[in-house]
Amino acid sequence: MVREGGAGRGRDEGIAYGNGKRGTDKSKLIIVPSVYIKTYGCQMNERDSEAVAAQLAARGYSLAASEGAADVILLNTCSVRDMAERKAIGKMQSLAAKVRRQRPKVVLGVLGCMAQSRGARLLEQLPDVDLVIGTQKFHRTADYLEEILAGKRDRIVDVEAEAGSEGTIKEHWPPGHGGAGGAAARPVTAFVSIMQGCNQYCTFCIVPYTRGEERSRTIADIVAECRQLVEGGVREITLLGQIVTSYGKREIPARNGKSGFVQLLEAVHEVEGLERIRFTSPHPKGYGDDLVEAYGRLPKLCESAHLPAQSGSDRILKLMHRGCTRERFLGVVEKLRRVQPRMGITTDIIVGFPGETEEDFEETLALAREVEFDNGYLFKYSPRQDTPAAALPGQVPQDVKEERNARLLALVNEISGRRYGERVGERMEVLVEGPSRRNAARQMGRTRCNRIVVFEGGKDRRGELVELKIERAGSFTLYGILNSK
Ligand code: 5AD
Numbered sequence: 001m002v003r004e005g006g007a008g009r010g011r012d013e014g015i016a017y018g019n020g021k022r023g024t025d026k027s028k029l030i031i032v033p034s035v036y037i038k039t040y041g042c043q044m045n046e047r048d049s050e051a052v053a054a055q056l057a058a059r060g061y062s063l064a065a066s067e068g069a070a071d072v073i074l075l076n077t078c079s080v081r082d083m084a085e086r087k088a089i090g091k092m093q094s095l096a097a098k099v100r101r102q103r104p105k106v107v108l109g110v111l112g113c114m115a116q117s118r119g120a121r122l123l124e125q126l127p128d129v130d131l132v133i134g135t136q137k138f139h140r141t142a143d144y145l146e147e148i149l150a151g152k153r154d155r156i157v158d159v160e161a162e163a164g165s166e167g168t169i170k171e172h173w174p175p176g177h178g179g180a181g182g183a184a185a186r187p188v189t190a191f192v193s194i195m196q197g198c199n200q201y202c203t204f205c206i207v208p209y210t211r212g213e214e215r216s217r218t219i220a221d222i223v224a225e226c227r228q229l230v231e232g233g234v235r236e237i238t239l240l241g242q243i244v245t246s247y248g249k250r251e252i253p254a255r256n257g258k259s260g261f262v263q264l265l266e267a268v269h270e271v272e273g274l275e276r277i278r279f280t281s282p283h284p285k286g287y288g289d290d291l292v293e294a295y296g297r298l299p300k301l302c303e304s305a306h307l308p309a310q311s312g313s314d315r316i317l318k319l320m321h322r323g324c325t326r327e328r329f330l331g332v333v334e335k336l337r338r339v340q341p342r343m344g345i346t347t348d349i350i351v352g353f354p355g356e357t358e359e360d361f362e363e364t365l366a367l368a369r370e371v372e373f374d375n376g377y378l379f380k381y382s383p384r385q386d387t388p389a390a391a392l393p394g395q396v397p398q399d400v401k402e403e404r405n406a407r408l409l410a411l412v413n414e415i416s417g418r419r420y421g422e423r424v425g426e427r428m429e430v431l432v433e434g435p436s437r438r439n440a441a442r443q444m445g446r447t448r449c450n451r452i453v454v455f456e457g458g459k460d461r462r463g464e465l466v467e468l469k470i471e472r473a474g475s476f477t478l479y480g481i482l483n484s485k
Contacts (some may be wrong), residue, residue: 016471033149034062036070037373040088041078043280045112047191048167049076052111052141054171059142063173064073067099072107072145074131079112079206083384089125096128107148109133111141113210117385119159134159135196135211139168150461166196166215170225172430179382186233186372188433188463194197194264195241200283202310203389204350204381204485207242216260217250219267226271235317235463236431237268238278244279245286250255271297276448278429279308285324287332296339304344312367316353319392327366344449347377351408352401353381355394361404368411374419375476376412380405407467420451420473428453430468430480433460
């Protein structure tokens with residue numbers, strides 16, 4: 001599961017929304033437009049796309065299974081590395097050249113981070129695009145499309161900031177959440193966006209410029225969304241934000257030594273019927289004692305943590321403006337493992353940050369050896385426009401980045417393979433998510449420490465918590481058997 005240049009499900013690859021139904025609403029004899037949304041980037045982007053899909057479905061759009069069958073094609077974009085931007089631009093250029101030529105009325109839109117960072121300038125490069133929607137305007141997508149489809153406006157660009165936009169990502173798709181989607185379509189796991197923006201200003205990172213300042217939703221609003229999801233069959237919720245450990249920093253005063261984020265975890269924990277809580281991404285420095293201690297006393301809080309280290313060298317961490325030293329990072333790992341020895345720990349690491357010497361890089365290798373990450377997402381430093389690191393001296397040549405990436409990848413893979421192998425023979429609690437993607441006769445689920453397990457279920461066990469004995473470990477998948485006491 002270590003994927004070069006990609007963290008999280010679907011990163012940089014693009015996931016698509018669609019149920020294949022394109023069609024006419026026969027009762028009214030009106031042709032409903034169909035939309036295809038392709039997503040690049042992180043889980044936040046996936047969640048935003050899901051909310052846009054739900055918004056459009058509520059307005060009567062059907063969700064097309066492919067771009068070939070769609071009246072509207074939207075690309076929800078990522079700016080975090082140059083490659084992600086290039087993929088989306090290339091995709092839009094090919095849509096303009098092929099789909100637009102065959103079907104001139106098709107509406108083409110760019111949403112999200114790249115739309116935000118480039119705004120109207122994007123149209124110079126992509127003149128066929130009709131709609132550019134920034135990260136604080138996803139909830140306006142349906143209105144803008146309506147204006148374009150009705151011929152009232154040719155083109156719309158909206159990348160303004162909007163007060164309260166952090167509270168607009170709340171609709172889910174498929175609408176099995178809430179009861180309408182039919183049992184088979186009901187997801188067992190869901191993401192809930194708890195905040196927007198980032199105030200950390202790491203020198204490599206474009207996110208503060210694409211997502212804006214940190215703004216948090218209220219606890220009541222988030223809990224209401226979680227409750228609704230659970231009523232619709234969801235058993236596991238992952239709370240999402242750029243730095244979730246900063247949740248509520250400005251809005252929610254600490255109470256009895258507990259931060260706003262820990263107060264939120266406690267409130268979500270109260271939701272009846274919810275079995276598991278996860279969150280991503282935290283900042284290592286956000287692991288105060290209140291949060292560490294929460295793992296010991298909130299049974300629904302799963303023992304897994306995605307802790308972005310970025311580098312093992314204090315000199316580089318300082319240049320990155322990470323606000324965390326190697327020693328502090330190791331201290332957090334130690335505290336977490338003390339309270340939950342089974343804690344699954346994954347990380348993000350950037351290789352080839354400007355000025356990174358061989359010695360700095362070796363400190364990163366040493367950190368990976370010392371922590372023994374369960375999984376790691378590795379990135380070659382990619383200069384981003386207007387970020388301080390892009391102007392730093394000592395930019396590292398591409399071949400050096402490649403070489404360091406390959407060495408670190410081999411190490412992280414070796415360690416995580418070993419850690420997976422160590423689980424053979426253990427019994428583990430698994431939440432069943434549905435049929436295995438490779439072999440539909442089997443079912444898949446995840447352990448509390450976030451490892452994928454495949455097993456023969458006998459019957460459909462989606463949504464059940466089962467105990468499995470782990471029989472063998474493949475590369476990043478465990479194989480288990482049921483009820484083998
Ligand atoms: N170059 C390479 N990787 C980056 N990341 C963020 N910005 C950059 C960049 N300019 C990585 C970080 C972050 C992850 C989501 O993407 O590791 O944690």
